[in-house]
Amino acid sequence: MINVAIVDDHELFREGLVLVLDQIDEINIVKDYCSGNEFLSDLDNLNIDIVLMDIKMEGLNGIETTQKAKAIKPDLKVIAVTMFVEDSYYMQMIQAGAHGFVLKKAGKYELGQAIMEVYKGGNYFSQEILQKMALSAIGGTNSKENQLSNREIEVLQLICKGLSTKEIAESLFLSQKTVEVHRSNILRKSEQKNIAQLVIWAVKNNYTSI
Template sequence: MNRKIRVAIVEDQELFRSGIITLLNGHNKMEVAFDSSNGLEFLQKLKKDQPDVVLMDLSMPQMDGSEAAQKALALFPDLKIIVLSMLDQKDYYARMIKYGVKGYVNKDVNLSDLYDAIEEVAQGGLYFSQDILRQLVLDKERGSDENSYELTDNELSTLEMICKGYTNKEIADQMCLSIKTIEKYRNTLIKKTNSRNTAQLVMKAIKEELVLIEG
């Protein structure tokens, strides 16, 4: 009834790329739209075929993932990109979020979490590996202990659930409020924190410890 999620893979390591292709093509809900070994090749193929989700490596020859993501999202702002990252690539985190990527997963992610990430992002959500979120908290440069955003209790509760990946409907059900009210809270949070989008809001919330990550 529902068509498969079409995934593009951008990865320069042939063995790793081939493995992901085999795994995704073997999944009953997913298929590989195309694969590329660098950002330049990816952009050329993207102009002819827009997949549902992109798995994007960062370190690649000719054009790296950071530049490729920026250019791809400039061409197709609704493109859903998940970054394949290593923890030592933390310098890229904030930059990629500003570009509008929808998720971050470690390259050593287990298979079920990778599938979850693809499904969540394909459905319009966000997905960030817990270890990457923890790293952002560890790397936080401490300033004043008080945040200047003046968030209400309901806004903070909404923010916490957004960071956990809840949909507007799920948040509304949890808080016994209407979906329109939750949408209003989400928009207010983006404005108050001076974020460009929900993905940047999530990362800012974690980095500035507006919410706590368990574990």
């Protein structure tokens, strides 16, 4: 069972999200919160795997709430549930530690898919959001010393599909340690700080398609 919390200052949307996710057997809604401060004050007492976080909220916004939550529980996985906002909000949310983005208009299937993939250690981006971020992202370098090997490209493409290290290792018949080395090299060559940024970089540099 995947334990999930919801943080959103719009009561009707929050209640609707609870109703939708309650229909998915693998997901357990532990609690929902109307503000970032309310969520943070309760975080120490929560046994949750994932939090669905609105970005634009009154008071403490989703970016600040995510930063503070990750400082308390570094392993907590955050999925931003949002409308289209300024591009800078997406990048700031990634820097804060978000593992995925889902539009508020998403249906039950996409919400469930996002939660499942992030829970397994992957990332999830609604296609419209990924396209918007990729078009505005600052790309990495294309210098010869930073070009990816064929194996690194294979690993990168599987990362972009949301596969975990274990799943990539099984798919390519490699050890998990070897996959971790490839992942580290890809991040270094692409000059990206985390996997979420790497996915955007990969789309912008045509290593994978939207």
